[in-house]
Amino acid sequence: MKRGLVVKRILIVDDAATVRMYHRGILESAGYTVDEALNGIEALEKALETPFDLLLVDINMPRLDGFGFLKELRRQPMPQPPAIMVSTEAEARDEVAAYRAGASCYLLKPVRPSQLLAHARLMLGEANK
């Protein structure tokens, strides 16, 4: 905002409140505006209502999982924000499945704060701000 810039909005999609709080704390302290969704359905509703600049998506969630959410979002005729998929599943199978579904990169939980910020900044085009 200081430099006449739009504050970037990030949507955290995770069913675990602790993880949401953790990610929110990191991103907000870096000056981003954060919104949360508890599952894929809620995330989809929010993402369709107002566009976000970056998505932070968990895989395993009730109602609609991260894959389902991304596939549905990527079907929409709208600008497509980058999506960081965050999960504990370490298998390579998930990584490719995540890309297939429309994730932009894949991070393993627990994500270190500096790691998350580096990814977020790069993907938001602000890494060297």
Place this chain on the structure above:
Amino acid sequence: MTPLLEQFLSESREFSQGIGEKLMQMEDAPSDQGLINELFRLVHTLKGNSGLFTFPEMTRVLHAGEDLLGLVRNGQIAYSRELADCLLDAIDFVMVLCADIEATEQIDASRAQDSARMAESLRALMPAAQTARSVSAANSSKPATITQDAHSAELPPLAELPKATRIEALHQCHQGETLHWICYTPASDCFFQGDDPLFSARQTPGLLWGSAKPTEPLPPLAELDTYRCVLEFHLLSAAPREELDEHFRYVPDQVRIVQVNPGWLSLSEDSSEDSSAVSAQPVPAVPEGAAGEANLISAAPLKAAAKASIEDCAEQVAALESILSAQRQILMLDDRPDWGVGRLKAAGSVLLNLANSAGDRVAASEVEAALAECLATGQNSMLLLWLEASKEHLIASCVAQPGPSAYPASNPAAGPSKEPKEGAAEAEASLAKPAADEGIKFGRRAEDHVTGPRSLKVDQAKIDRLMNLIGELVVSKNALPYLAQRAETHYGVRELSREIKGEYSVINRIADEMQDAIMQVRMMAVSFVFQRFPRLVRDISRKLGKDVQLVLEGEQTEADKNIIESLADPLIHIVRNSLDHGLETPEVRRACGKRETGTLTIRAAQEADRVVIEITDDGKGIDPAVIKRKAYEKGLIDEAALERIDDREAVNLIFAAGLSTSEVVSDLSGRGVGMDVVRSAVQKINGTVVIESKLGTGTTIRISLPLSMAVTQVMIVESDGQLFGVPMDNVVETVRVPRSDLRAIKQSLTVVLRGRIVPLKALNTLLGISASPRVNSDDELAVLLVQAGGEVLGLLVDGFKETIGLIQKPLAGFLSGLSAYSGSALMGDGSVLMILNIREIV
């Protein structure tokens, strides 16, 4: 405690409970895939949460649980009771750990072994192949270490020595000194033997050089068992062999001492040049993980932002590389799903932003062009080509540009949200400002939009405070009618009196509604208590070798929080009794011609202003003859009563203190102190409990409770000019009896009412007041019929007043010793009303 930790604890409890419930449901539907998925998700999420902190004990167990459930989910192993048992134990353990963390913010050191044991027992349920895989690299690297050891038995790895040390050692050898190479591998449980390996190593006599390294690759921090030693020390000493043997005399089996041949030192001279990095490291630093940073959550990003350090730069390069590699994989995907275009656009956004991050306008426009072409042709190749060509350049510019750089501030298209609207107008400087303004509003609006949770967790103390306040309001409000009366009688202002009464009715209505609303907040569903029964019944029935099906009904029935909370213990007691003494073993049931599986039903329902809970079992029932005999033997009833009481009354004798009917005292339902405790607990909250039983077919226990204890309905009576309150629960009826109808039987006063002899007692006498009961002008006495402990009794009082609802306060301090009163309450005129404890005074 940080908010994050609090959140973690509260969520952990919630999830643990959910896992327990799901496991119980699985018992009935072991092949329900939806349930298994849900169960897996809960454990998985809980594990993920624990990984944010340094709670390896918890993570280890949950990890094992997750792996196990993963196998169940994929159909590789079948759900079994044994498996559920193990998982339930694990969840219990997690709850214990949560309690630890809540108390001290860390896990008690003694839990590490339990944790390892728990994880092992979970893993024991997995097929061998899976276990081998899951136990991970830790063990697989062991054989390698051993062969290396065998090899190095011949020649110590002197190449490790830094050059300077080696030359120094060589020098000493030439001077005739004997050097020894020591390989000290402390036992993995050495910390429990009281050893301090690092200290021992450092104190090695004649130490020239030393190093420590892990014997196996260190697992991720979350799984690291800090109580297990996995280090190996390599030491070079100039001390004689005897001295070294003496130094390591307690751990000879863990030490290998080799005399150094000077030739080895010179031999290895050229093998390693820059090994000094190895030598300086005493113990490998704990791997930097999120766990370490998590505690500093607010500080860490700020710190990171402040220092445009090398670390940060490295982090950024690593992130950039991982993002680039991901985009490459995405662009190379050969499937063509219907969301493929969106996926391509997203990759385009990412690359565009990477170019923007690098501050490279040219690159950015190249990406846009490539993306446009890709979208037009439906081929990913253009972006892929660009990516391959620009990769090095992007990384280089990322490294070359630490610190503030020319961020393309004038480019409003930087964010994808802006892209569609103003992609064409990006050069227009005049547009930039309104766009930014709009963005700010947009941002704020978005914040306003953040939807809060639909239910709030409120501290109990706050609700209790509200309750107390409304109680005071009710009392103050009751002062108004007195005021109106005074206005009329004392000051003679009838108009004012009427107006006060008018205002009073308004305030009265609002206060009533408010009270009602607050009571609603305090209402809780009985499921709060019921939810623990599936597990309880399961565990106990299995322990007893009985097969029991639990049926819960009316779990949504609500009552005041205090009522629900004080219901838990009596209910558990009753359920245990039913399982222990009521329901039979399958063999016995079969012999009786019953279904082998017994049924225990717990049903809650609201009846008028009371909650009724029924616990029914189809067990063997209670034999009234046995109860009667026992009661007689214990002196609870006399011979006359033995003859007189019917079966129904006999069965209810089970509530009498000191009656144990079970022939064998079991460890489950205690030593027969049960049912009288149940009754007193229920009576304490103004409830009643009755039992019905039919020998051979089963038993039903019925507990009736008030919906709320907050407001007590009290009848006010007068005696010797003083007012007293009698709880309406005790009041049967009020009658006026002509003095001539009183009869004296054996020195006690009685009256015949509707064909029944009712004993009479004067309230004055009971309270130690010497005045005798007053009669009215018709020579009638006021008799308040009260019920106490099943007996109906008449209290002689001077007069009856109104019935009011009031908030009863328990007597405190000195007064708490006065058992004749159950409490006091403030009246509208400011006076104190003492409320009689009828059970005590009669």
